[in-house]
C-alpha cells in the first residue's frame with residue numbers, strides 16, 4: 001500500500017533547478033535510501049516532503065493527502081512526518097526529555113504528566129533513559145542524534161525522514177545511531193534515509209535511489225545497485241565512496 | 247558569540263564592570279541598601295505617629311560639625327604636621343554637610359528606581375514584538391520596526407522627553423486621570439518620564455533582542471517546524487527562550503543606562519535623585535557635598551544593578567547557553 | 574498641533590539653530606578627541622599595566638561609567654570649577670566619560686588580538702613594547718571601529734545634556750527659542766526640527782563610519 005508518492009517534482013532556487021522531475025513511491029514499512037553527490041538535491045527532496053520548502057511543479061502525496069494542496073494544514077502534515085537532521089538541531093535550551101515533551105504538549109496537546117511519561121518511554125527506546133535531564137550541550141553527538149530520533153518518533157509519524165543522520169558524528173559514534181535506525185526499520189517504520197552509510201543501506205534498505213544533478217538516475221534494491229549498477233555515474237560514485245573508506 | 251569576541255557590538259551603549267570580591271565595596275553596598283530600606287519604610291510605610299520625622303536624618307549632623315571644627319582648629323595649631331588631621335576634619339565636615347540632605351536623596355532614589363524599573367519593564371513589552379517583527383516580519387513590519395528603532399536611537403533622550411512634556415498635550419491628558427499624584431500614584435511629570443523611558447528603552451532593547459535572536463541557529467526554528475509547531479509557536483517556545491538568554495548582557499547595559507539617564511527626568515520637573523541633589527545644592531550652596539553624594543548614590547545603584555544582572559545571568563544559564571563563565 | 578505659522582517661526586530662526594548645531598558638532602569632536610587621547614592609553618594600561626597605575630585607571634573608569642553625565646558636568650562646573658566656559662566644561666565632562674568608555678573598547682580589542690600574534694612578533698626579535706606597538710595595536714585599532722562608531726553617536730547625542738550647564742548648543746537653543754520668544758505654540762515644531770537635525774547627524778556619521786570601517790577592514794572576515 002502506497003504511503004508516499006512523489007511525482008515529477010521540480011524545484012528551483014533562483015535560476016538553479018535543483019530538482020528536475022523526481023518521482024518515486026514508498027509503501028508502508030519500506031526503508032528507502034537516497035544517495036548522491038553533494039549538491040545533487042537530496043536535502044531539498046526531503047524538505048519538499050514535509051513542505052519545509054515549496055515545490056514549483058509536480059506533486060507529493062502522503063497517505064493519500066496531497067502535501068501541496070492549499071487545503072492541507074502544514075502543521076498537521078508535519079506531525080505525520082518525522083525529521084532527523086544532520087546537525088541534530090536539538091532545542092538547545094531544553095533537556096533531552098523536554099525536547100520530546102515540547103511537541104507532545106504544544107502540538108498534540110498531551111497533558112504534562114502523560115507527555116513526560118511518553119517522552120521517558122521514547123528516550124528509553126533509544127537507550128537514553130539516564131540522560132533525560134541532560135542538556136544537549138552535555139550530550140555526545142551520538143546521544144544527541146538519538147534524542148533527535150526519539151523527538152521525531154514521539155509525534156508518532158507515519159514516515160521518518162533522515163538527512164545524513166550520521167555524517168556529523170565521529171566514526172566511533174556512528175554505530176549507536178545506525179543501531180537505533182536499524183531497530184526502527186525492523187519494527188516496521190517507513191523510513192526515507194539520505195545516507196552514504198553502506199552498511200545500513202545494504203542491510204536495511206528495500207530500495208536505493210541514486211540522485212544526480214536533480215534526477216534519480218537509478219533505483220533498485222541494494223544488491224542490484226551495489227553489484228551491478230547500470231549507470232556509469234552510479235558506479236563511479238559508489239567506487240568513490242568505497243575508496244574514501246565509507 | 248564566541249568567547250574572544252570583544253563586546254564592541256554597535257548596540258552596546260554602557261558597560262560597568264565591578265569586582266565583586268572587594269569586601270569594602272560590598273560592605274558599603276550593604277550599608278547603603280540597609281539605610282535606604284529603613285528610610286523608605288520609615289517615610290512611606292510607618293504611620294506618622296510612629297515614624298521618625300520624614301525630613302529629619304537618622305543621625306544628627308551637629309556632632310560631626312563640631313568634631314570637624316575642633317579637629318580643624320587643632321590641625322591649624324600643629325602647622326604642617328597637622329595636614330593629615332586636616333584631611334580628617336575635611337571629611338567630617340563633608341559628612342556634616344551631607345547628612346541633612348539624606349532623607350530627600352532617599353526619596354529621590356526611590357523615584358529613580360521607579361523610573362528605571364518601569365522604563366525597562368514596559369520597554370521590554372514593546373521590544374519583544376519590535377524585534378520579532380524585525381527578524382521574522384514581512385517587509386512592511388520590518389521597515390516599521392527599523393524606522394522606529396533608528397529614529398529613537400538617532401535622537402537624544404532629552405529631546406524626546408521635551409517633545410513629550412512640552413510639545414505634546416500629554417500632560418493635560420494625564421492630569422485629568424483621576425488619582426494621578428495621589429498617595430502612591432506618581433504625579434503627571436513622572437508618568438510622562440515613564441512614557442519617555444519606555445519608548446526610548448524599547449528601541450534599544452529591541453536591538454539587543456534582535457541581535458540575540460539572530461544568533462540563535464536557524465536550524466532551531468526548522469526543527470521546531472518539523473515537529474509541527476507553527477511559526478509563531480516555534481518562535482515563542484524555541485527561539486525566544488534562547489534568544490532572551492543571549493540578550494541578558496545587553497539587558498544589564500540597558501538597566502545601567504536607564505539608572506543613569508533617568509536623571510534627565512529632572513529637566514521635566516520629576517523629583518528624582520538628581521533633581522533633589524541639584525535643588526538642595528542651589529538652596530544651600532553645598533554643591534560639593536550634594537553632587538558628590540549624588541554621584542555616590544548613582545554608583546551604588548549602578549553597581550547593585552550589575553551585580554543583580556550577573557546573578558540573573560548565572561541563574562538562567564543553561565549548559566551551552568548564556569552564563570558568563572561559559573565558553 | 575503642527576501649524577504652518579510655527580514652522581515659519583522655526584525657519585525664521587534657522588540661523589540661530591544652525592549655530593547651535595555647529596556647537597553640537599564642535600563639542601562632539603573635541604570631546605571624542607579628548608576621550609581618545611585619554612582613553613586609548615587607559616585601555617592599554619588596563620591590559621598591560623600593573624599595580625597602582627592599573628588600579629587608578631580601572632577605579633576611575635568605574636566611577637565615570639557609573640555616574641550620570643549630567644552629574645559629572647555639574648561636578649566639573651560647580652565643584653571643581655575647571656573653567657568659566659560651559660564649552661570647556663562640557664568638553665572635559667564628555668571627554669572624561671568618553672575616555673572611560675573608549676578605554677573599554679580598546680581594552681576589549683587589545684585582548685581580542687590572538688596571543689599567537691604577540692608570540693610571533695617576539696619570535697622575530699621584537700621587544701614586548703615593539704610587538705605591542707607594531708603588531709597588536711594596529712590590529713586592535715581596526716577591531717575597535719564598531720565600538721568607536723557607537724561611542725561617536727553616544728557622545729553626539731549626549732552633547733544635548735550640556736543644556737544643564739547652559740551651553741548654547743542645539744537643544745538649549747531650541748529650548749530657549751520657545752521659552753524666551755513667547756512662542757509657546759511652536760514647541761513641537763521646534764523640537765521636531767532639532768530632533769531631525771540630530772537624526773541627520775547621527776545617521777550621517779554612522780553611514781560615513783560604516784564606509785570608513787569597510788575601507789580599513791582587513792580582508793578575510795576580520796570585519797564583523
Ligand SMILES: Nc1ncnc2c1ncn2[C@@H]1O[C@H](COP(=O)(O)OP(=O)(O)OP(=O)(O)O)[C@@H](O)[C@H]1O
Pocket residue numbers: 013018036037038039040041042043044045
Ligand atoms: N535555501 C537555499 N537557497 C538557495 N539554494 C539552495 C538552498 N538550499 C539548497 N540550495 C542549493 O540547491 C542545491 C542542492 O542542495 P541540497 O542541499 O539539496 O544538496 P544535497 O544533495 O543535500 O547536498 P549535500 O550532500 O552537500 O548535503 C545546491 O546547489 C544548493 O546550493
Ligand SMILES: [Mg+2]
Pocket residue numbers: 042043044163
Ligand atoms: Mg544535504
